[in-house]
Amino acid sequence: MITVLQDNLGALWQGVLTTLAITALAFLSSVLLGTLVAVFRVSPIPPLRLVGAVYVEIFRNIPLLALLILVAYGLPEVGISLSLFTTAVLSLALVSAAFACETVRAGINGVPVGQAEAARALGLTFTQSLARVILPQALRTMVQPLVNIFIGVALGSSLAAAVSVGELTYQAQQVGNRTAEAMLLFGISALVYVVIALLGGGLGSVLERRLAVRR
Amino acid sequence: MADHQGPLVRLRDVDKYFGTAAALNGVNLEVQRGEVVVVIGPSGSGKSTLCRCINRLETITSGEIEIDGVPLPPEGRALARLRAEVGMVFQSFNLFGHKNVLDNLTMAPMQVAKVPRAEAEQRARELLERVGLAHKADAMPAELSGGQQQRVAIARALAMRPKLMLFDEPTSALDPEMINEVLAVMIELAAEGMTMVVVTHEMGFARKAANRVVFMDGGQIVETGSPAEFFDHPTTDRARDFLSKVLTH
Numbered sequence: 001m002i003t004v005l006q007d008n009l010g011a012l013w014q015g016v017l018t019t020l021a022i023t024a025l026a027f028l029s030s031v032l033l034g035t036l037v038a039v040f041r042v043s044p045i046p047p048l049r050l051v052g053a054v055y056v057e058i059f060r061n062i063p064l065l066a067l068l069i070l071v072a073y074g075l076p077e078v079g080i081s082l083s084l085f086t087t088a089v090l091s092l093a094l095v096s097a098a099f100a101c102e103t104v105r106a107g108i109n110g111v112p113v114g115q116a117e118a119a120r121a122l123g124l125t126f127t128q129s130l131a132r133v134i135l136p137q138a139l140r141t142m143v144q145p146l147v148n149i150f151i152g153v154a155l156g157s158s159l160a161a162a163v164s165v166g167e168l169t170y171q172a173q174q175v176g177n178r179t180a181e182a183m184l185l186f187g188i189s190a191l192v193y194v195v196i197a198l199l200g201g202g203l204g205s206v207l208e209r210r211l212a213v214r215r
Numbered sequence: 216m217a218d219h220q221g222p223l224v225r226l227r228d229v230d231k232y233f234g235t236a237a238a239l240n241g242v243n244l245e246v247q248r249g250e251v252v253v254v255i256g257p258s259g260s261g262k263s264t265l266c267r268c269i270n271r272l273e274t275i276t277s278g279e280i281e282i283d284g285v286p287l288p289p290e291g292r293a294l295a296r297l298r299a300e301v302g303m304v305f306q307s308f309n310l311f312g313h314k315n316v317l318d319n320l321t322m323a324p325m326q327v328a329k330v331p332r333a334e335a336e337q338r339a340r341e342l343l344e345r346v347g348l349a350h351k352a353d354a355m356p357a358e359l360s361g362g363q364q365q366r367v368a369i370a371r372a373l374a375m376r377p378k379l380m381l382f383d384e385p386t387s388a389l390d391p392e393m394i395n396e397v398l399a400v401m402i403e404l405a406a407e408g409m410t411m412v413v414v415t416h417e418m419g420f421a422r423k424a425a426n427r428v429v430f431m432d433g434g435q436i437v438e439t440g441s442p443a444e445f446f447d448h449p450t451t452d453r454a455r456d457f458l459s460k461v462l463t464h
């Protein structure tokens with residue numbers, strides 16, 4: 001058992017690093033993209049609001065696995081070939097952005113509307129009042145929902161194994177098949193996911209306390 | 216723009232509908248430079264809507280509004296520039312909750328008027344001094360009483376050096392003992408020659424500071440006159456009826 005691990009430590013470690021990289025990149029992209037879509041959804045311009053709503057309804061309702069397969073095998077058919085890594089990041093980011101958008105939107109709606117009006121009355125543009133007044137206050141209420149999204153991204157990244165992205169689950173599967181120690185390897189990979197999720201939660205709590213100082 | 220000789224604010228035949236309900240119905244009003252106009256009237260008569268239309272927080276359905284001879288521009292940079300010259304004070308203060316008092320005052324001058332920080336802070340401290348809150352520069356809004364928050368809100372609006380100040384029931388959300396500290400700031404402002412449109416139920420303020428009282432009912436301006444004329448000799452039944460209700464208690 002120990003030797004199985006020793007012999008395959010390199011591959012497993014590579015898987016952990018890939019999972020971390022996919023999770024970090026996809027999460028950050030989904031927050032940025034989700035914020036942009038949320039801004040669309042609250043903007044004073046109706047066509048932008050529609051684009052935002054359509055985006056959310058599409059990507060919130062597509063199974064991640066289906067999207068992964070579409071991006072991995074569908075896009076090359078129309079001439080767009082992405083690396084496996086990019087495929088995983090892009091698919092996760094697109095789906096999670098729909099959830100991040102709703103989190104950001106709820107956060108924005110949680111800031112008293114009077115503050116947005118006061119900002120406008122002072123001459124701040126829509127973008128300025130979002131960036132300076134609304135979003136900084138929305139962020140406080142968004143931390144825990146964003147932690148949930150982070151965990152969703154980390155766990156969701158395991159589905160990338162289905163399109164042969166060399167992340168943790170894929171490596172565990174490969175090593176497990178080679179050595180007939182599948183249970184051990186999936187047990188270990190499960191533990192790693194738990195640790196990543198716990199770290200995300202811990203970071204969120206720290207961030208939340210930071211933002212809550214001086215009320 | 217400042218060369219314009221006519222009234223600072225001019226509303227002509229302004230209608231404002233929310234759906235099919237008229238909140239403003241054929242409103243005509245001119246506010247001269249340095250004039251203090253107090254708007255009174257029963258709840259739902261359109262006072263807030265009037266205020267909010269003047270800086271285009273609400274868009275009007277028909278009619279014209281000019282500020283300093285310039286029609287209100289559509290939403291965009293020109294409108295933001297114009298709003299920067301029109302201060303607004305709300306019933307609910309609306310201070311920025313994540314910023315301390317000083318930052319509440321410097322945000323718009325720095326972001327909108329591109330005033331350097333040092334200059335913006337100096338001006339902010341002068342204004343805080345003026346509203347009696349110099350010692351609260353570092354406080355967060357939630358740490359202040361309602362009266363203090365409203366005085367900060369007035370100072371925040373003044374930080375943009377507006378040529379017009381709109382007040383929408385600035386003391387209605389305050390405990391009675393805090394009303395006077397806010398009114399005192401407004402009376403001083405009026406005495407300094409600021410052009411003001413003030414929606415208020417404070418008859419004492421109207422008598423002391425107003426050049427003109429405008430009485431609204433049902434989205435219309437029903438009567439207008441000097442405070443003495445209006446309070447002592449109202450000419451319309453609706454004004455008499457309203458006054459008898461508010462002055463008896």
Ligand SMILES: Nc1ncnc2c1ncn2[C@@H]1O[C@H](COP(=O)(O)OP(=O)(O)O)[C@@H](O)[C@H]1O
Pocket residue numbers: 233236237238256257258259260261262263264265
């Ligand atoms: N955002 C809005 N949507 C729909 N109706 C509104 C809105 N704001 C005001 N109204 C209506 O317009 C009328 C005038 O309201 P308002 O200007 O707030 O009156 P006041 O400030 O004199 O109490 C009222 O009938 C009110 O219900």
Ligand SMILES: [Mg+2]
Pocket residue numbers: 262263264384
């Ligand atoms: Mg009102």
